[in-house]
Amino acid sequence: MKQYKILTINFGSTSSKLAYYVNEECKLKTSLDHSVQELSVFGDVLEQDGYRRAAIEEFLKDNGLNFNEMDVVAARGGHTKPLEGGVYKIDENMLEQQASGLYGRHACDVGSKIAYKMAEGTNVLPVVVDPPVTDEFIEEARLSGHPELPRESRFHALNHRATGKRFAHDTGKKYEDLNLIVAHMGGGITVAAHRKGKMIDATNGIDGDGPFSTNRTGGLPVGSLVNLCFSGRYSHKEIKKMLNGEGGLTAYLKENDVRTVEEKAAEDSYFALCLEGMIYQTCKEIAAMGAVLEGNVDAVIITGGIANSKKITERMKERIGFVAPVIFYPGENEMDALALGALEVLKGNEPLKAVSV
Incomplete structure (x- = not known):
């Protein structure tokens, strides 16, 4: 061979x-x-x-x-x-x-x-x-509210599919037979609905959509963002970096390491609030994908580096356990x-x- x-x-x-x-x-x-x-x-x-x-x-x-x-x-x-x-x-x-x-x-x-x-x-x-x-989006997933601003498929597709296939293998099932919600939690956080082997909807982890993460803003109040863009205070390049690279926990806390944030959250209420906010937003998006799959969800799968945190995973179970069994694959299969x-x-x-x- x-x-x-x-x-x-x-x-x-x-x-x-x-x-x-x-x-x-x-x-x-x-x-x-x-x-x-x-x-x-x-x-x-x-x-x-x-x-x-x-x-x-x-x-x-x-x-x-x-x-x-x-x-x-x-x-x-x-x-x-x-x-x-x-x-x-x-x-x-x-x-x-x-x-x-x-x-x-x-x-x-x-x-x-x-x-x-x-x-x-x-x-x-x-x-x-x-x-x-x-x-692999379904057509209704592309509609944003304005034809000049379609929603686009930009997320951790490699790890999403690999983790979905890993879960299927571990449970003796076919990936193509399952309905899954997968959340990748790393430097960026993306959540996607997997229906019978296709990733039919997902949050855009690049351009400002879904939950905030360690260094990305996720979705923002649109009107406020427009006002900021035209305020004269920031260049186009600075705004883009604010969305991806200098947003999320980095913007709030000047820190992008979740392990450090967790340690400080034990004594600092603002660190604790920001960490809980990231968990809150991620779980909200997971629940929304449950609607995409019309409530027919075989499992919620959490992957990425942040899934190594016992505190975060336990909190997520509390928030989204009602959607479907919650399975964790720490790290990534990429x-x-x-x-x-x-x-x-x-x-x-x-x-x-x-x-x-």
């Missing part, structure tokens, strides 16, 4: 996760956390490419790995035109669409940019798997999903797709 070597890159807003696989088996992995102070020197997230690439090269060097010996480098990314789920080759067209910022901006776009650059001049195949612009998706292409079991012009 051929031994395929796979490098996976998963950049979150405040983390860099790297892993090395041989076929399905993860041989090595690491996760690096980045503070607000470290990232604040970059005006735009795409400017982090040198900073983030250095982490990849150090990981390879420290573990005696040669990038040129990889069969594929699979990155979580990126923000292009809406796409159906699947595995896509990273090419100039994809990078051009990402760089435009027209379809969203996130640290995962840096990952695909770096993967492409590292693969240049080698036989390594650079790909993304189930990018965050994966779009690294395995990236590797397995790429492996299916290498084996010829899945097509390698390309972003259209």
Whole structure:
């Protein structure tokens, strides 16, 4: 049996996760956390490419790995035109669409940019798997209240589907037979309704929708936001960074580490209020997705780094246990999903797709 070597890159807003696989088996992995102070020197997230690439090269060097010996480098990314789920080759067209910022901006776009650059001049195949612009929305989910402002599918599609499939496997069922509500809770928080294998509605975790998170505002009072935009106090770029990067707990508390927030919340009532507010908003969105699925929900699944917190998970059970059984998968399944998706292409079991012009 051929031994395929796979490098996976998963950049979150405040983390860099790297892993090395041989076929399905993860041989090595690491996760690096980045503070607000470290990232604040970059005006735009795409400017982090040198900073983030250095982490990849150090990981390879420290573990005696040669990038040129990889069969594929699979990155979580990126923000292009809406796409159906699947595995896509990273090419100039994809990078051009990402760089435009027209379809969203996130640290995962840096990952695909770096993967492409590292693969240049080698036989390594650079790909993304189930990018965050994966779009399986039902038509009524696209209506926002104004035709010039349609709701768009931008969320943690990779981890959402991977976690849904993991739950199905663990319960001896088929993902395509289940109705699930999945909440990814990390640097960004997104909530989606999964109906029979399709992610038919979700909160936009990039542009200001759904619950606030560690560094994103989520949905805001629209009138107040419009007034702020035209107040003359902020540039367009500053407003965008306020929504994604400097919002949420970072805006309220100048802190993006939930573990630190939890510690301080034990003694500081304002920290406690802001933490409870994040939980409150997330649970409210989960309950709303119950309406999308017309009350027919097999399970509510909470995943992402924040699901490691016992205090938060217990509080969420109290708030949303009435919707359906609440299941927790701390961390994320994204690294395995990236590797397995790429492996299916290498084996010829899945097509390698390309972003259209």
